[in-house]
Amino acid sequence: MTGIRGVIFDLGNTLMFLDDEWEPVRRRAARDLVDFLIQRGVDIDRHRFGEEYLELRRALYQRSVEEQVEYSTADSLRRALSRSDHRDLSHDLVEAAVRAFFSFEEERWTAYDHAEATLRELSERGYRLALISNATDDPLIQRLVDGAGFRRWFDMAFTSAGVGLRKPHPGIFEKVLSQWGLPPSRVVMVGDTLRFDIAGAHNAGLKGILAAWDLYPDYDAEADHVVPDAKAESLQHLIELLTRMDE
16 A cells, blocks of 8 residues: 555544533433532532533633643543642542533443444455544543444554644654654544644644544534545545546
8 A cells, every 4th residue: 555554533423423412411420410519418509510510611612622732521620629729639539520520421321233334344455443432531432433343444543542642733743743753744644623623633744634524513613724635425435536636
């Protein structure tokens, strides 16, 4: 193979989808978090803490997009708890609270029908495969990768929470390139957003393929100038596009 050697995938709306609406999932997560903390004896306002925490997460998300760094869920939770005069909770308690926050959401992530078959076929064709996901909790993404059976196909699975940098920052892509020992010209990024996946690929010198089979409504937000190198209408179509790129 003399062309493309490596393929980096996004996760959400590329290999998996959330089988629910985001807003009720977020509100359920906040309720579960509050219930968990109160059960563990943490003195918080049951009626205010959850909404205030969601508002903090929204504010930190905007900062993360602007700064291209990640504010993890554990970090945002500690910030919220410190505002309620809880600054000395143990690492284990915070991590357990984060898992409680994501427990409802985690059950609703579902792999696309042809996702694993696509990864298998690409691997059998000799492509190196990796994952880069913008996410506020690295353990959540690693569990989803394992639960979907994707782990065997990936050389590595990086998240913005684990690395500290968010797509489109080139640094998170360069971690993959470094481990593979491949030049960017021989690697493509496959993802469903222009401003994170495709712009990030281009920032790092990679080609970018837009995963168009399940686009978010704002997939093109703030990215009028970003043009993908190709647009895949399905996972099967993605394989055809990669074949053409090699030729």
